[in-house]
Amino acid sequence: MSVLEIRELVTEFRTDDGVVRAVDGVSLSIARGEVLGLVGESGSGKSVTSLSILRLLPEPAARIAGGSILLRSKSGGELDLARATKAELARVRGDRVAMVFQDPMTSLNPYLRIGTQLAEVLELHRGMARPEAWERSRAMLEAVGIPDPGRRLNDHPHQLSGGMRQRVMIAMALLCEPELLLADEPTTALDVTIQAQILELVDAQRQRTGAAVLLVTHDLGVVARVADRVAVMYAGRIVEEGPTEAIFAEPFHPYTVGLARSVPRLDTPRGRRLEPIRGMPPRNLGPRRGCSFRARCDFALEVCAELDPERRAVGAEGSRHLVRCHSDDVAKMRATLPGVARRLEVLP
Amino acid sequence: MNEPTTKPAPAVGASQWSDAWRRLRKNRAALVSAAVLVALAVVSVVQPMLSALPYDRADLALGPTPPSAAHWLGTDLYGRDLLSRLCFGGRVSLAVGLVSTGLSFVIGTSWGGIAGYFGGRVDQLMMRVVDVLYTFPLIIFVILVLAFFAHQDTVFYEAFVAVYGLVNERARDPGYLPLYRLFFVFFALGSVSWLTMARIVRGQVISLREQPFIEAARSIGVGHLGIVFGHLVPNALGPIIVYTALTIPEVMLVEAFLSFLGLGTEEPLSSWGLLVAGGAETLDIYPWLIAFPGLVLSLTLVSFNFLGDGLRDALDPRVRRDS
Amino acid sequence: MIRFVLRRLLSLVPTLLLAVTLVFFLVRLAPGGPFDQERSVPPEVLAALEAKYRLSDPVWVQYKDWLADLLLRGSLGPTFKYPNRTVNEIIALSLPVSIQLGLWAMLFALALGVPLGVVGAMRQNRWPDALATAIALVGLSVPRFVLAPLLIMLFGLTLYWLPVARFDSWRHMVLPVFCAALPMAAHVARLTRAGMLEVVRSDFVRTARAKGLSERSVVLRHALRGGLLPVVSYLGPGFSGLLVGSLVIEKIFDIPGMGRYFVEAFQNRDYNLIAGLSIVYGVLLMGSNALVDIAYAWLDPRVELGR
Numbered sequence: 017m018s019v020l021e022i023r024e025l026v027t028e029f030r031t032d033d034g035v036v037r038a039v040d041g042v043s044l045s046i047a048r049g050e051v052l053g054l055v056g057e058s059g060s061g062k063s064v065t066s067l068s069i070l071r072l073l074p075e076p077a078a079r080i081a082g083g084s085i086l087l088r089s090k091s092g093g094e095l096d097l098a099r100a101t102k103a104e105l106a107r108v109r110g111d112r113v114a115m116v117f118q119d120p121m122t123s124l125n126p127y128l129r130i131g132t133q134l135a136e137v138l139e140l141h142r143g144m145a146r147p148e149a150w151e152r153s154r155a156m157l158e159a160v161g162i163p164d165p166g167r168r169l170n171d172h173p174h175q176l177s178g179g180m181r182q183r184v185m186i187a188m189a190l191l192c193e194p195e196l197l198l199a200d201e202p203t204t205a206l207d208v209t210i211q212a213q214i215l216e217l218v219d220a221q222r223q224r225t226g227a228a229v230l231l232v233t234h235d236l237g238v239v240a241r242v243a244d245r246v247a248v249m250y251a252g253r254i255v256e257e258g259p260t261e262a263i264f265a266e267p268f269h270p271y272t273v274g275l276a277r278s279v280p281r282l283d284t285p286r287g288r289r290l291e292p293i294r295g296m297p298p299r300n301l302g303p304r305r306g307c308s309f310r311a312r313c314d315f316a317l318e319v320c321a322e323l324d325p326e327r328r329a330v331g332a333e334g335s336r337h338l339v340r341c342h343s344d345d346v347a348k349m350r351a352t353l354p355g356v357a358r359r360l361e362v363l364p
Numbered sequence: 365m366n367e368p369t370t371k372p373a374p375a376v377g378a379s380q381w382s383d384a385w386r387r388l389r390k391n392r393a394a395l396v397s398a399a400v401l402v403a404l405a406v407v408s409v410v411q412p413m414l415s416a417l418p419y420d421r422a423d424l425a426l427g428p429t430p431p432s433a434a435h436w437l438g439t440d441l442y443g444r445d446l447l448s449r450l451c452f453g454g455r456v457s458l459a460v461g462l463v464s465t466g467l468s469f470v471i472g473t474s475w476g477g478i479a480g481y482f483g484g485r486v487d488q489l490m491m492r493v494v495d496v497l498y499t500f501p502l503i504i505f506v507i508l509v510l511a512f513f514a515h516q517d518t519v520f521y522e523a524f525v526a527v528y529g530l531v532n533e534r535a536r537d538p539g540y541l542p543l544y545r546l547f548f549v550f551f552a553l554g555s556v557s558w559l560t561m562a563r564i565v566r567g568q569v570i571s572l573r574e575q576p577f578i579e580a581a582r583s584i585g586v587g588h589l590g591i592v593f594g595h596l597v598p599n600a601l602g603p604i605i606v607y608t609a610l611t612i613p614e615v616m617l618v619e620a621f622l623s624f625l626g627l628g629t630e631e632p633l634s635s636w637g638l639l640v641a642g643g644a645e646t647l648d649i650y651p652w653l654i655a656f657p658g659l660v661l662s663l664t665l666v667s668f669n670f671l672g673d674g675l676r677d678a679l680d681p682r683v684r685r686d687s
Numbered sequence: 688m689i690r691f692v693l694r695r696l697l698s699l700v701p702t703l704l705l706a707v708t709l710v711f712f713l714v715r716l717a718p719g720g721p722f723d724q725e726r727s728v729p730p731e732v733l734a735a736l737e738a739k740y741r742l743s744d745p746v747w748v749q750y751k752d753w754l755a756d757l758l759l760r761g762s763l764g765p766t767f768k769y770p771n772r773t774v775n776e777i778i779a780l781s782l783p784v785s786i787q788l789g790l791w792a793m794l795f796a797l798a799l800g801v802p803l804g805v806v807g808a809m810r811q812n813r814w815p816d817a818l819a820t821a822i823a824l825v826g827l828s829v830p831r832f833v834l835a836p837l838l839i840m841l842f843g844l845t846l847y848w849l850p851v852a853r854f855d856s857w858r859h860m861v862l863p864v865f866c867a868a869l870p871m872a873a874h875v876a877r878l879t880r881a882g883m884l885e886v887v888r889s890d891f892v893r894t895a896r897a898k899g900l901s902e903r904s905v906v907l908r909h910a911l912r913g914g915l916l917p918v919v920s921y922l923g924p925g926f927s928g929l930l931v932g933s934l935v936i937e938k939i940f941d942i943p944g945m946g947r948y949f950v951e952a953f954q955n956r957d958y959n960l961i962a963g964l965s966i967v968y969g970v971l972l973m974g975s976n977a978l979v980d981i982a983y984a985w986l987d988p989r990v991e992l993g994r
Contacts, residue, residue, distance in 0.1 A: 072893055102902075109899035117897075122890040126989055127912045136908070137898050172988040188898070393821075501927040501972065504965075508713060511953040617830055624832045624935060625950055637832070644836040644939060648844050658833040665828035673824065 018045040018088060019196050019228040020069070025083035025098070027061075027068045030076075037300045038064040040252035041083070046196065049222060051229040053243030053260070055236060055275065059297050061252040063118075066200045066232045069097060070109055087113065087196070111141040114189035118201035120181035124173040130157075130184055131169030137191045156187040160217055179210035186217055193225050200232045215242050236275060240264060245336075248272050251308040252300050258330075258337030266350070268330045268339040270315050273349045307342065315343045384602070387678040394674025397667035404664060408454025417445035419452035420632045428650045438652045440642065446653065449634040450660060456635045457616045457664065460550055464615040467554025469608055472561025477592040479562070480569030491566065494559050502556040503618055509552050510627055516541070520548060542630040549628050553615045564607050568600030602679035609675050613668035620661055636661040692981050699973045703966075710965045711753065714958050715746055753962075763963035768955045774963035777948055782967060785944035788936070789929050791864045796871035796925070801918065803872070804879025808887060808914070809906065819876065826873030832935040835866040839939070851940065863940045867932050871925050878921050883914035912986060919983050923976040930968060 027039035039061045046052045056062045067073050069085055085097040087108065095104060109115075117123040125133055134156065135149035144152065150169060157165035160183045173181055182202065189197060199218060203211035219242050222229055231243060239246055240260060247257040248271065256269040267273050274293040295312040307313070310320040319342050331337035343349075388394060412419065417435070423443030431438045437446040479490035513520055524544045528535040572578065573596060581595050597604070620637030622628030629635035636657050643654025734743070742749070756762045763774035800823075807819040842862060843851035850859050886892060887910055895909040930946075937946040945964055952960040984990040 070897055072896055074888070106899045106901060109897055111899060115894075115897045117890060117894060119890060123894045125891040125895065125909050125913075127987065128909075136900070140899060174989045185894075188894075498924070501931050501968075503931045504968070507953060508710075511956075613828065620830060621832065621931075621935065625938065627950075627953070640830075640833055640836070644832070647836050647840055651840060654836050654840075658837060662829045662833055665830070666825055669824050669828045 018047050020230070021045040021086045021088070022065075022069070023084045023086070025065065025068060025085060026081040027064050027073065027078060028081045029078050034301050037081075037252055037304075038078075039068060040300060040304065042249070042252070042254055043083075044247055044254060044257065046228040046230055048195075048228055049226045050245065051219070051222060051231055051243045053239035053246040054230060054232045054249060055234060055239055055246060056249035057234060057275075057293075057297060059299075060249040062232045062234075062249045063200055065249070066115070066198045066230060069198060069230075070113060070115055071097060071100070071105055072115070089195070107141075110137050110189075110194075111192045112194055113196045113198065114192065114194040115198040115200065116182070116185050116189050116202045119205050120178055120185050121205065123185055124181055126173055128172070129169065130171050130173065130176070134169070134184070134188050134191065137188060141192050153187070153191070156191055157184070160184075160187045160190070161213070162187070179206055179213070182206060182210075182214055183217070186214065186221075190221055194227055197221070197227050197229045198232070199229060201234070202231070203238055204233065204235065211238065218242065236264075248275065251298050253308070253340065254338075255309065255341070256337075256339045259335055262331050262335055262337050266331060266346075268337070268344075268346055269341045270313050270343065270349050271309050274312075307340075315345055315349060317342055380602075384678040388674055391674040391677065393670045394678075397670040397674070400663065400667045401671065404454060404660070405458055408451045408458060411451040412448065412455075415445070415448055415451075417448045419448040419634050420444065428646075428653070430650075430652055437656050438650075440653055441646070441650075446639075446656060449639060450636070450657060452634040453636040453639055453657065454660070456546065456629055456633070457619065457661075459546075460553065460615050460619045461612040463547075463550040464554035464557065464619075465608060465611050467551065468558040468561060468611055468615070469604075471555065472558035473565050473593075473597050473604065475558065476562035476565030476567075477569055477597050480566035481573055481588065481592045481596060483570070483573075487566070491563075494562055497556075498559055503621065506549075506552045506556055506618070506622065507625075507627055510545075510549065510622070513548070524548075542633045546629055546633060549619060549622060553618055557611055557615055557618075561604070561607050561611065564603050565597065565600055568603055569596045572596055572599055606672065606676045606679050609668065610672040613665045613672070616668075617665060636664075688985070691984060695977050695980055699977060703969055703973060706969045707754075707757075707962070707966055708750075710962050711750055712746070714956075714961055715749065753959075757966075763966070764959040766960045767957045768951075768960070774959050777960065778945070778963060778967055781943055781945045781948055784942060785933055785937070785946065788860070788863060788867060788933060788942065788944060789926070791860060792867035792871065792929055793922075793926065795864055795868040796875055797918075799868070800872040800875025801879050801915070803876040804881075804918075805883055805906070805911070805914075807876065807880040808883035811884060816880075820880070823873040823876040823880075826869050827877070829869075831866050831870060831932045832939060834869060835862070835936060835939045838862055838866060859940075863936050863942060866939075867929060867936045870932070871929060874921060874925060874928075875918055878917045879914065882917040883910060886910045886913040889913070916983065916987060919979060919986060922982075923972075923979040926975040927972055930971065 022042060022044050025039055025042045026037060029036045029038055042061070042065055044052065044054075054062045054065065064073065064078075068080055071080070073079075080098045083098060087095045087097055089095075089112070095108070097105065097108065100108070124130070131150050131153055134153035135144075135146060138144045138149040138152055139146065142149075154165045154169055157168055162168055162180060162183055168176070168180075168184075173184075176184065182205075186202075197218070202218070203214050206214060215238060218229060218231070221227060231239065233239060243260050245258065246260050246263040247254045248263070248269065249255070250271050256263065256267065256272045263272060264276060267276060271293070277293075293312055298308050298311075300308070304324055306322055307316070307320040307325050310316040313320070323342070325340040325342050327338050327340050329337065330339050421444060423439070426439055426443035428441050428443070429435060429439045435445050435447065437450065439445055440449065475490060475494070479487045515521065521544060524547060525535045528540070528543070532540070534540070569592070578591060578595060581591055586594065619628055619635065620640070623635040623637030624641040626641065629638050631638070639657035640654060640661065643650070643657055647654045744752070753764060756764060761775070763778070765773050766777060769777065803819045803823065807816040807823075810816045839851045839862065842849045849861055851862065883906075887906075892905060892910050895905045900908070933944060934946040934950055936942070937944045938950065945967065948960065949964045949968075951957075952964060
């Protein structure tokens with residue numbers, strides 16, 4: 017049973033140059049206890065998707081123009097966040113659905129004590145009195161591995177390191193034991209050793225409370241480590257989705273192949289250049305015609321210019337591996353993956 | 365949140381200016397203000413050439429009269445034509461705007477450009493001076509200087525006579541003392557209103573000085589001053605224009621303020637501040653004597669501020685995302 | 688924090704001493720003396736006057752005596768133009784009046800400007816914002832000495848609602864306080880709007896929304912503090928603006944405050960009075976700047992107190 021089911025979500029931004037569809041028909045679902053990795057380059061719409069769920073985009077510049085975002089409770093109730101009232105949203109935010117943001121340096125209020133910022137969540141959603149909320153917050157800081165948590169409660173954010181602040185953010189998100197945790201690039205701003213600790217923390221929480229996790233990142237290494245399933249976004253759409261192993265071992269979309277190829281790996285031979293995907297992602301202005309990846313695609317067919325590829329099931333039976341691509345020349349695509357000793361002439 | 369608004373690197377050079385112009389054209393308040401200012405300037409400059417009524421010709425027999433066909437805006441206590449006096453005041457304001465702002469522009473860009481370009485100790489010291497001056501009410505300083513140095517037996521007066529003597533051999537005539545005082549006000553104002561400009565230019569220069577084109581200029585042997593004034597300052601022109609436009613109403617306001625207190629422009633010359641002061645004394649009996657000068661002064665200042673805001677929205681990239 | 692406050696206040700002393708010295712010498716070295724205008728005064732009377740006020744001593748002796756008087760007895764000396772009044776007496780009479788005017792004006796400017804700016808930021812680019820922005824810009828541009836006569840004409844001389852001169856009751860204070868405060872209120876509104884817009888876009892306000900706080904709590908608990916910091920920094924210059932503005936306000940409304948005496952002292956070259964009033968102004972200005980620094984440090988925990 018899925019905690020969250022997004023159907024054909026469309027999110028638009030008004031800009032000087034016209035309306036941009038940052039998210040254009042995204043569907044995905046996350047089951048209880050599942051970690052779904054949402055990957056893509058910057059501008060692909062992955063962050064906008066996660067912010068759309070809690071309606072945290074700056075309205076009215078941004079608006080949800082279509083689709084639904086269904087949040088299911090254990091008892092079977094259903095709430096469409098895309099149409100929820102302000103009061104309904106306020107009840108969900110920070111309680112049933114919590115969010116961890118990318119930059120821990122700027123995501124905590126610099127003017128308030130850590131304790132105040134944590135405790136206000138409990139005061140709001142659990143109706144706790146201040147002393148009880150502070151005590152609970154102290155315990156949560158301890159649980160996320162912050163040394164001397166009693167003292168930290170009285171600190172201001174600038175007195176903490178980046179890793180510590182992200183732990184505080186996570187503690188804040190976990191205070192009400194959310195059913196769904198949205199993590200928008202939670203490790204991007206941190207250095208590698210701390211990244212691993214933060215990921216373990218998220219994973220431990222998932223195991224302890226059975227929370228579902230949507231992990232938004234551009235870092236395939238992070239996804240490979242913790243995600244059960246992966247969805248790859250490109251130009252506002254999910255172009256491929258499937259179990260993590262399948263996505264990395266047997267990708268069906270040339271973009272997924274390109275992503276996998278552009279990741280630095282320890283077994284990459286010395287002196288060999290990483291191969292970026294050539295070109296820039298499009299901006300999604302105006303109506304869509306054909307596949308938006310075709311200009312950067314080495315395997316584009318004539319049909320790609322005319323028809324937007326539909327979603328189709330691929331891979332092993334029952335693996336829920338979906339792809340949007342007209343080409344089925346997967347063998348040729350995968351031949352360019354690292355490890356296969358052939359180097360294509362690709363523009364840097 | 366950097367996702368959907370990611371744009372290609374901002375275009376530089378000519379298209380930057382055409383972009384700014386496009387944004388400014390959409391700002392109706394700024395355009396109307398610019399038109400008002402141009403109209404006021406033209407009238408102030410042209411009216412005295414056409415009118416048969418000099419600003420200082422008194423007609424004591426006539427005395428104060430309300431607006432009429434002969435005197436469109438009425439006459440003052442001495443029967444002088446208010447329109448002519450207002451236009452002379454407009455010329456004074458225009459001159460303050462040009463001379464004082466020009467002076468503050470020169471001092472400000474030099475100070476800020478040099479501090480920003482050399483950095484380190486020089487920068488620290490120069491900006492410390494600016495910080496200290498900032499906490500000081502500079503108008504009080506101007507009043508001090510005016511009260512004590514705008515007199516005949518000073519080197520400043522000798523300098524005035526020397527320069528003005530080039531165009532008028534009777535420069536030492538006591539009749540020109542008010543004129544001397546006026547120029548003194550201009551220079552005093554200009555020499556205290558460059559602080560913001562210096563800060564702006566310094567910030568711009570610091571962000572520009574590591575750019576490749578500066579390296580390039582240095583590599584072909586352009587000297588320090590050449591780099592600061594030939595390359596850095598011209599490239600910081602957008603913000604400089606904005607703050608120049610905002611300095612103009614500021615110095616105009618201070619001139620009017622000083623004249624209002626009787627410390628700036630003096631009779632028989634005329635200035636908007638002086639006219640307001642005169643009008644304020646008789647506002648219950650001759651209301652037009654305060655209404656017109658007050659209106660024109662306020663209109664000018666409001667227009668400059670609208671125009672300055674418009675220019676800032678159009679030219680200053682830091683606030684561009686606000687719209 | 689207490690040490691920070693003490694250090695900040697102590698740092699004022701040398702600056703103040705420097706400013707005082709500067710004013711003293713500037714005034715005396717300038718051409719023209721206090722009794723120049725009294726052409727009819729016979730030379731021996733002039734000499735007697737100068738002796739009485741110790742003007743015939745060398746300047747540095749005058750300075751030494753004057754400073755000793757100030758530091759040891761707190762005396763700023765006699766005035767030249769108000770017979771039988773000392774500078775101290777004039778200040779004692781006029782300072783409370785000016786402070787009253789200044790404080791009320793400042794309170795009023797904040798009470799008007801902050802809500803106007805918050806409304807503008809919360810309704811960005813819609814009509815309440817456009818209106819608030821336009822009002823602020825006009826308020827910023829119309830000089831106090833134009834506004835005051837116009838309001839006097841309207842409320843005092845046409846409607847007869849309010850008295851237009853002196854400073855005896857709250858009814859006397861309404862117009863001068865309003866005129867003194869309006870430009871400052873406009874500045875405060877613009878700064879509040881810009882500050883709030885900047886903060887409302889910041890990540891931590893998004894975090895506050897993600898917690899489920901109501902829009903009201905988001906603004907009041909999370910955004911306002913950061914959004915008002917620019918206003919707090921402005922209070923120093925704003926205060927100095929009020930002080931300068933009080934020169935014209937006190938003249939127009941015939942209020943016996945320091946501004947009146949200050950302008951007159953300049954026209955009369957009343958050395959001791961100029962120096963005395965400059966000192967009081969200096970103390971007020973530097974004191975208010977120090978208070979602003981302290982308030983800023985208290986509001987923003989990131990400010991290093993050890994500096």
